[in-house]
Amino acid sequence: xxxxxxxxxxxxxxxxxxxxxxxxxxxxxxxxxxxxxxxxxxxxxxxxxxxxxxxxxxxxxxxxxxxxxxxxxxxxxxxxxxxxxxxxxxxxxxxxxxxxxxxxxxxxxxxxxxxxxxxxxxxxxxxxxxxxxxxxxxxxxxxxxxxxxxxxxxxxxxxxxxxxxxxxxxxxxxxxxxxxxxxxxxxxxxxxxxxxxxxxxxxxxxxxxxxxxxxxxxxxxxxxxxxxxxxxxxxxxxxxxxxxx
Amino acid sequence: xxxxxxxxxxxxxxxxxxxxxxxxxxxxxxxxxxxxxxxxxxxxxxxxxxxxxxxxxxxxxxxxxxxxxxxxxxxxxxxxxxxxxxxxxxxxxxxxxxxxxxxxxxxxxxxxxxxxxxxxxxxxxxxxxxxxxxxxxxxxxxxxxxxxxxxxxxxxxxxxxxxxxxxxxxxxxxxxxxxxxxxxxxxxxxxxxxxxxxxxxxxxxxxxxxxxxxxxxxxxxxxxxxxxxxxxxxxxxxxxxxxxxxxxxxxxxxxxxxxxxxxx
Numbered sequence: 130x131x132x133x134x135x136x137x138x139x140x141x142x143x144x145x146x147x148x149x150x151x152x153x154x155x156x157x158x159x160x161x162x163x164x165x166x167x168x169x170x171x172x173x174x175x176x177x178x179x180x181x182x183x184x185x186x187x188x189x190x191x192x193x194x195x196x197x198x199x200x201x202x203x204x205x206x207x208x209x210x211x212x213x214x215x216x217x218x219x220x221x222x223x224x225x226x227x228x229x230x231x232x233x234x235x236x237x238x239x240x241x242x243x244x245x246x247x248x249x250x251x252x253x254x255x256x257x258x259x260x261x262x263x264x265x266x267x268x269x270x271x272x273x274x275x276x277x278x279x280x281x282x283x284x285x286x287x288x289x290x291x292x293x294x295x296x297x298x299x300x301x302x303x304x305x306x307x308x309x310x311x312x313x314x315x316x317x318x319x320x321x322x323x324x325x326x327x328x329x330x331x332x333x334x335x336x337x338x339x340x341x342x343x344x345x346x347x348x349x350x351x352x353x354x355x356x357x358x359x360x361x362x363x364x365x366x367x368x369x370x371x372x373x374x
Numbered sequence: 375x376x377x378x379x380x381x382x383x384x385x386x387x388x389x390x391x392x393x394x395x396x397x398x399x400x401x402x403x404x405x406x407x408x409x410x411x412x413x414x415x416x417x418x419x420x421x422x423x424x425x426x427x428x429x430x431x432x433x434x435x436x437x438x439x440x441x442x443x444x445x446x447x448x449x450x451x452x453x454x455x456x457x458x459x460x461x462x463x464x465x466x467x468x469x470x471x472x473x474x475x476x477x478x479x480x481x482x483x484x485x486x487x488x489x490x491x492x493x494x495x496x497x498x499x500x501x502x503x504x505x506x507x508x509x510x511x512x513x514x515x516x517x518x519x520x521x522x523x524x525x526x527x528x529x530x531x532x533x534x535x536x537x538x539x540x541x542x543x544x545x546x547x548x549x550x551x552x553x554x555x556x557x558x559x560x561x562x563x564x565x566x567x568x569x570x571x572x573x574x575x576x577x578x579x580x581x582x583x584x585x586x587x588x589x590x591x592x593x594x595x596x597x598x599x600x601x602x603x604x605x606x607x608x609x610x611x612x613x614x615x616x617x618x619x620x621x622x623x624x625x626x627x628x629x630x631x632x633x634x635x636x637x638x
Binding site: 160162338 | 392393396400401403405406407408410411600601
């Protein structure tokens with residue numbers, strides 16, 4: 130199921146949150162509505178933790194994580210680091226790293242098995258990502274953009290990438306990631322996919338400007354719809370076939 | 375220091391300006407959710423009155439067969455917006471209802487609230503909500519031109535609109551403005567030598583708002599609940615909202631004073 134929400138009239142929900150299969154981070158502020166929407170969807174399954182990073186609310190763009198770990202930029206304060214270590218499950222390794230490109234969420238995109246990174250990332254960082262997050266790391270660009278963390282969002286079941294990604298690139302990325310990919314938009318035509326939404330294997334949160342078409346593409350590629358695959362195919366068939374000859 | 379040559383141009387609002395306009399209006403009202411998207415759509419639909427400021431289009435870029443979709447992605451950066459919306463004409467739109475409720479909610483003083491309510495209800499069809507939003511470093515040389523172009527478009531609309539009703543909807547008697555200012559929190563410090571702190575009681579983010587306030591029939595301020603700016607120079611200041619009602623007759627005086635201010 131995909132839910133539409135906003136943070137203080139801001140549809141960039143992927144900026145103010147970070148969702149994985151093991152935990153969810155939410156920025157402080159933005160009226161209790163933001164936090165409680167996450168809580169009501171996730172409460173019994175994974176912890177929802179309010180936090181700041183480096184005193185800022187743009188936590189989704191500064192950190193990167195999956196069920197194995199969470200990587201934080203060098204701007205993270207000691208208190209924030211301790212708070213996260215306390216609140217997240219023990220099996221999640223929380224690590225602060227010294228990478229010049231400190232907006233880790235913009236530079237790195239990952240699921241529980243694979244990570245795509247900014248081509249100029251430090252070699253040491255690449256090793257840390259492989260180590261802490263337990264993933265295979267690939268340096269990539271998306272539709273010519275080096276900020277791979279901003280222009281794609283993928284889970285273990287599917288992914289959404291920048292709308293101008295070519296078919297060849299889509300195929301190549303899909304092979305690397307081993308998940309189906311679709312080129313699309315979020316928040317009424319925004320190309321910055323990861324800023325506009327956040328997703329894990331069973332749920333997604335998108336900005337409230339996301340159109341019904343965009344939402345249905347998201348629910349379909351990330352396999353979020355309840356029900357059998359045949360139900361989805363029948364659904365699509367109705368909209369595709371105009372008349373039977 | 376490097377100088378950059380930039381050419382700006384004024385355009386009528388169009389649907390592809392959605393993201394740029396939304397970005398400029400994100401902090402128009404406070405952090406409480408309201409129909410911002412509807413408000414943006416409303417502004418974009420009114421193409422006869424309203425201007426967006428973008429970089430002037432390069433001849434070469436326009437014809438590039440870019441894979442950038444129909445609108446030529448490059449020109450999405452909006453630097454400024456100015457428009458005026460008739461509160462009566464759009465009174466049934468959810469965004470205008472949200473806005474009216476919000477303003478009535480934040481107005482503290484009873485007497486001012488009465489005047490505000492009259493403006494938003496009985497007199498709404500003669501009231502124009504004047505919206506001017508721009509980036510902080512927007513060159514001041516263009517500001518008088520923005521206002522001139524708006525008031526010109528308003529006066530042309532009173533003749534050019536297709537129906538009498540629409541023409542009348544642009545004969546505004548008053549303008550309502552919702553802007554942001556900074557008010558000093560702490561009492562003024564003793565001026566010591568080398569004290570570089572700003573000491574004004576009020577700082578206007580947009581200089582012309584000070585002129586509007588001088589010429590306004592009434593105005594009121596209200597506190598902003600969203601996160602305050604972390605700028606060092608503004609640490610003694612608190613961001614406030616300012617609502618002003620300016621009579622249409624005062625506009626020519628405003629334009630003159632604005633021109634004088636900018637040419638200083």
